[in-house]
Amino acid sequence: MEGTPRFGVIGGGSWATAIVKMLCENLEKVNWYMRSVYALEHIKKQEHNPNYLSSVEFDVSQLNLSNDINKIVEESDYLIFAIPSAFLKRELDELQIPLENKVVFSAIKGIVPESSLIVGEHFNRYFDVPMENIGVLTGPCHAEEVALERLSYLTVACYDEQKAELVAKFLSSDYITCKISDDVIGTEYAAMLKNIYAIAAGIAHGLGYGDNFQSVLMSNAIREMKKFIKKVHKMKRNINDSAYLGDLLVTGYSIFSRNRMFGNMIGKGYTVKSAQMEMSMVAEGYYATESAFKINKELKAKTPIINAVYNILYEGKNPKKVFNKLVDKLD
Numbered sequence: 001m002e003g004t005p006r007f008g009v010i011g012g013g014s015w016a017t018a019i020v021k022m023l024c025e026n027l028e029k030v031n032w033y034m035r036s037v038y039a040l041e042h043i044k045k046q047e048h049n050p051n052y053l054s055s056v057e058f059d060v061s062q063l064n065l066s067n068d069i070n071k072i073v074e075e076s077d078y079l080i081f082a083i084p085s086a087f088l089k090r091e092l093d094e095l096q097i098p099l100e101n102k103v104v105f106s107a108i109k110g111i112v113p114e115s116s117l118i119v120g121e122h123f124n125r126y127f128d129v130p131m132e133n134i135g136v137l138t139g140p141c142h143a144e145e146v147a148l149e150r151l152s153y154l155t156v157a158c159y160d161e162q163k164a165e166l167v168a169k170f171l172s173s174d175y176i177t178c179k180i181s182d183d184v185i186g187t188e189y190a191a192m193l194k195n196i197y198a199i200a201a202g203i204a205h206g207l208g209y210g211d212n213f214q215s216v217l218m219s220n221a222i223r224e225m226k227k228f229i230k231k232v233h234k235m236k237r238n239i240n241d242s243a244y245l246g247d248l249l250v251t252g253y254s255i256f257s258r259n260r261m262f263g264n265m266i267g268k269g270y271t272v273k274s275a276q277m278e279m280s281m282v283a284e285g286y287y288a289t290e291s292a293f294k295i296n297k298e299l300k301a302k303t304p305i306i307n308a309v310y311n312i313l314y315e316g317k318n319p320k321k322v323f324n325k326l327v328d329k330l331d
Helices: 014-024 037-046 069-074 085-092 119-127 143-147 161-171 184-207 211-232 242-253 258-267 272-278 284-299 304-313 319-329
Strands: 007-010 030-033 063-066 078-081 103-106 134-138 152-158 176-181
Touching: 007 014, 007 069, 014 030, 014 143, 014 161, 030 069, 037 063, 063 069, 085 119, 085 284, 103 119, 119 134, 119 184, 134 161, 134 184, 152 161, 152 184, 152 242, 161 176, 184 211, 184 242, 184 258, 184 284, 184 304, 184 319, 211 242, 211 284, 211 304, 242 258, 258 272, 258 284, 258 304, 284 304, 304 319
Parallel strands: 007 030, 007 078, 030 063, 078 103, 103 134, 152 176
Antiparallel strands: 134 152
């Protein structure tokens, strides 16, 4: 496959594992960085990730595995970052290889806490990656369904259409359908916001609200998302496209949604800390809630759902009382 760009995936979680699986359908070699030496050695010997999507078996001859982020970055042309936003800075602090000549795609559904920027903007501002070399991977696409090879959809967003088409080509298969978009900022904000709304849906379920209320909640959530994103980056977009509404719905309703699970535990009476300790995966929406709330102090979009989730998670307010007030603000 002469002339084929080299792809590197940064991260060892379920979404990173799913992305590597997708790339392996089309590439002879995939570079893969993860921090855990134990996980790397396990993959080499047992041919699957011991911690996430363990049913996915890899042909290890296709994998260039390393716990040295600089090695993987140096040996890759296209980099796909798929680690929780809260841990991104820790990984990047170890980076010594410049990124300005790399193409960087974010599969991270959150905001970098230290900069309060979406991931693409963070790479542009602090690592001098040109905006035309920055892209986003969004759903609706749960890693667990990729593992099961159930038909799933990805949106590949990039200012450079050719780069978006190239990435889409190497992620596509008979069970992965990709479409491309030029709404890099909007799709990335949508991927962050939908996790907050999924927490809200989980809280509602944990409190005993039924499907009827949750459908109203999701209907209001997509309109709230539209207002927020329009304030951030005004352009022509259809909020009902799968990258926005579709991703919101699957994250709000799916049994695989860690953010919904986290919210459900909060609704049932868990403290934030106890819910986090019980979950084996990071609920990105927890960190996104604080970031979105702070950003909206300047945007001043009408966001009663985000405000409600923030009050519960960060102000320690009673979920039942907060939702009793929220229901009157929905229509």
